[in-house]
Amino acid sequence: MNHMRLHRNLVFSVIDGLNLIFNEGAYADKVVEKLLKRDARWGSRDRKFVAETTYEIVRWKRLYAEIADIKENYSRENLWRIFAVWATLRGIELPDWNQLAGTPTRRIKGRFDEVSKIRKIKESIPDWLDELGVAELGEDVWTKEINALNKQADVILRANTLRTTKEKLKALLASLEHETEDIKGHPSALRLKERANIFKNEAFKNGFFEVQDANSQLVSEFLDVKPGMKVVDTCAGAGGKSLHLAALMENKGNLISLDIYEGKLRKLKRRARRNGAHNIETRVITSTKVIKKLYDKADRVLIDAPCSGLGVLRRNPDAKWKIQPEFLDKIKDTQQDILQRYSRMVKSGGKMVYATCSILPSENQEQVEKFLASNDDFTLVEDKKLLASESGFDGFYMALLQRK
Template sequence: MRLHRNLVFAVVDTLNYIFNEGKYADKEISKALKRDKRWGARDRGFIAETVYDIVRWKRLYAEIAEVKEPFSRANLFRLFAVWATLKGIQLPDWKQLEETPTRRIKGRFDELSKIRKYRESIPDWMDELGVQELGEQKWTKEIAALNHTAPVVLRTNTLKTTPKKLIDSLFSETVETHSLKKYPSAIQLDERANVFSTTTFKDGLFEVQDASSQLVAPFLKVEPGMRVVDTCAGAGGKSLHLASLMENKGAIIALDIYGNKLKELKRRAKRAGAHNIETREIDSTKVIKKLYNSADRVLIDAPCSGLGVLSRNPDAKWKLQPEFLDKIRKTQQEILNQYSKILKKGGKMVYATCSILPSENQNQVKNFLASEAGQEFSLEDEKIVLSHESGYDGFYMARLIKN
């Protein structure tokens, strides 16, 4: 493989924004890809995949290159040289890549790969926490699985089509996919492709949604005609799934503290032909209080550490801090206490996170059931989805009944 100077420079510039200026990887990559209109799909693929790779393995590569943050431009080129050497790519004789000790890189890699925190490229505190919460064996398997690039999974919008028709429709636009047995509405891309530019997407026939995430809406056991409240709706992936399960009948009230996310949800709902979603911004406690004892179903897709989705957000490994975890656990408790009051007697509520930590999952449900707010509730079912077992994101969901 021949390295092109302008593509390598684009990678290094993007890494500079992510590592030294704390920017988000997905946003910076998307900016970088717009930089040169002459770049084809292969060039853009090279930039995106290389940046994500170096972000994912930052700690390992920095240890091998013997460089420390903040990374100077010369050191960012060193990280790139480590990446290229380990991929078996011959380095060109540019001055930025001079004196790259290829043999030493491979030796250091073999040596550091024996230690999990380097091999899986994670901060010390995260490694310690993983062992503490999941145990040595399970954590070793899980963090290895979370370092694989996530597959691209789509959810068929059953308001407009079927999985079989969706596969045919994408095939006619040269996007090859296959269905997933355990996930009735899911189809997976055989190879990464820009599905957002397809007519199939513009016609609202699918949403991009990981297979594990697609388990949450059905777990709520909704029926057409129900009144459902999605309390942390965000841009509405789960609300849209609920609308299709409810066949557009009944009402979904999508709440969030961020109005801009709800605007995005409205756009997506219009494209999907989901007519039974109403958005409400939580700008005061009144919004929640007005809904007390009114819903047949409540979904709490709670804010969390996001440790179950590291395969698609590798920069979260470096942005996440232990203090944030303490804060988010408190928030989860408050949300459970407040939002559970929206449910009617006899109704069902699902608490879900994209975390793999019991302290954000099973323990939160136990604490809620032992609290005053949880007195009337009982646990009906729970699902623990680990990435090394499923091949998809790590997720947790618990279904509670209000007696």
């Protein structure tokens, strides 16, 4: 028996959060961020309960709804039933609140064993996604992969070599009571042995590290940048990869970070200041002119393309419910369009990386093949398909191409 005591105000917060996510289309991370500001008296354990329970129920929504026998209607009453399933499966004793009255605990456990035989319910995914996974990866690989994508991700740090070394960071974090370990084949990565909120500590405020998945860290390394080069990060976003590139370039040369969203680039500028990355210049893509200005100018180009995000479901479980099949068709057109246009920034002899955080060949190898078929001045040097089920980290794809 799990002797956790359920506290009314924490559970009510979770229910409110789920209502926003399931019924109002709000993003889970934004909702959790808001919930955590709700009550200044909550300690770290209270906040952990709210955050992790909300994510857990978002992740297993279909499984829990199936067990609770709920059809696609997430009324408050139904949300309480789903919550009761979560608590029961975790062996938590239910308090005698009227919202939880009449919970059929024994039936819940029996139903769990029953429905766990069906992959799309056991792994809690929509039918269309299960069919797509099988079609693209085959039954065996998909079964393993979707299982891995439902596991909670470790917290991985990237030591910012502009400010410190991995060894120094490790010692500093240990002195702050955060034990970390190295990860083979990931030169700047450290894994936190225990999950913790590390954004509060001095090491973070001084820009010694960023939080970044180990496989995500491989993308910038794959681009093979050297200090002094002209490098363009075409879909920079809030700049996780730009910051890594700046470190690999040792702040020498010129790194141009582009994005269509000005807000994201503003965030990147703030992060760059904290990281001590001085060779980054941000430019908002307001028109095609911004891109054309850079044609044939770059030694290296990174296209970290917008994608389905299926490789990072461990971090964004609500994406399972937000993505629609139509979105996938649209995003594939966007990917090909970006590849065709942005590749022209690479100068002759230069290199580019096309990367996604997806595991689907149709967003990955097939896009590269299609691109190469119509651009004979590029060749594929090497590509990597990183599956969560094989690596233990996020699912990624990266292709290194060279212009003749």
